[in-house]
Amino acid sequence: xxxxxxxSGEVDINDIHDLRQHTEHxxxxxxxxxxxxxxxxxxxEEWLSNIVNYAYQGKKGELELKVDVNDSQARICxxxxxxxxxxxxxxxxxxxxxxxxxxxxxxxxxELIRRLVDDLDxxxxxxGWNQSCFRRNIQ
Amino acid sequence: MGSTLNISxxxxxxxxxxxxxxxxxxxxxxxxxxTYKDLQAKAEEIISEDxxxxxxxxxxxNFIGSAGLRAIHTTSNSTKEKGGSxxxxxxxxxxxxxxxxLGFDQFFEVFQDLDKAIDSFKPVH
Numbered sequence: 171x172x173x174x175x176x177x178s179g180e181v182d183i184n185d186i187h188d189l190r191q192h193t194e195h196x197x198x199x200x201x202x203x204x205x206x207x208x209x210x211x212x213x214x215e216e217w218l219s220n221i222v223n224y225a226y227q228g229k230k231g232e233l234e235l236k237v238d239v240n241d242s243q244a245r246i247c248x249x250x251x252x253x254x255x256x257x258x259x260x261x262x263x264x265x266x267x268x269x270x271x272x273x274x275x276x277x278x279x280x281e282l283i284r285r286l287v288d289d290l291d292x293x294x295x296x297x298g299w300n301q302s303c304f305r306r307n308i309q
Numbered sequence: 310m311g312s313t314l315n316i317s318x319x320x321x322x323x324x325x326x327x328x329x330x331x332x333x334x335x336x337x338x339x340x341x342x343x344t345y346k347d348l349q350a351k352a353e354e355i356i357s358e359d360x361x362x363x364x365x366x367x368x369x370x371n372f373i374g375s376a377g378l379r380a381i382h383t384t385s386n387s388t389k390e391k392g393g394s395x396x397x398x399x400x401x402x403x404x405x406x407x408x409x410x411l412g413f414d415q416f417f418e419v420f421q422d423l424d425k426a427i428d429s430f431k432p433v434h
Contacts, residue, residue, distance in 0.1 A: 184311050186312075187312040187341070205406075208403065212407065216375055281411065
C-alpha cells in the first residue's frame with residue numbers, strides 16, 4: 171500500500187481548494203484514471219466542507235488528510251477533532267424530494283459521497299479524533 | 310490560492326416575439342463550498358430585478374460540489390415562485406459527473422445549444 175500524508179494541521183474554508191488540488195496531484199502521480207481522481211477530489215471537497223462548516227462551525231480546527239493507493243483501490247482517510255459524527259449512520263436522502271419547492275436540500279454532500287465511493291467507514295479514537303475513510307475500487 | 314468563480318451575465322430574446330427574455334449566467338471556474346454564495350447572491354439580485362427565466366451556462370466550470378448544486382436548486386425555486394424556471398446549458402465534464410451522480414440531470418432541462426435553450430423558454434399556450 172502506497173501511503174501519503176497530504177496534510178496535517180489547522181484548516182478553515184479557505185484551505186479546501188488547495189487540499190483538493192494536493193489530493194488530485196497525489197492521486198494522478200500514482201497513475202489513477204481521471205474518473206477516480208475526480209470522484210475522490212469531490213469526496214474531499216464534500217467531507218472537508220462538512221467538517222469546517224459543521225464540526226468546527228467556521229473556525230479553524232485540526233485536520234489530517236491521508237491517501238492510500240494499491241493496485242485495486244484508492245482510499246482517502248480524513249481525521250478531525252470535531253464532535254463525534256459517524257457518516258455511516260446518516261440515512262440516505264431521496265434525491266427526488268430535494269427538488270420539490272418545499273424541500274430542504276441538506277445532506278446532499280453526504281449523498282454525493284455515498285454515490286462516489288464503494289465503501290466508507292468510521293471510527294472514533296479515545297483521544298477525541300474522528301476518522302472517516304472513503305474507498306473506491308480501481309478499474 | 311482559493312477557489313474562483315467568474316459570473317458573466319447576458320440577456321437574450323428568442324427569434325419570435327412570443328419568446329420570453331432569458332438571462333444567461335455564464336459560470337467559469339469552481340462552484341464549490343466557498344464560491345456558491347456568489348452565484349446565489351447574483352441570482353437573487355437579478356431575480357429581484359424581475360428576471361424569472363435563467364439559463365446557467367456550465368461549460369466553463371472545472372469543479373462543482375453539492376454546495377454549487379444547492380445554489381442552483383435555490384435559484385430554481387426562486388424563479389418558480391415568479392412563474393419562471395432555471396435551465397442548464399452545456400455542462401462541462403465535471404458538472405455532468407455531479408449532476409448525473411445525484412440524478413439532478415432528470416430534474417433540470419439540459420441543453421447543448423444556446424438558441425434551442427433560449428427558444429425553450431417560449432410560453433406554451
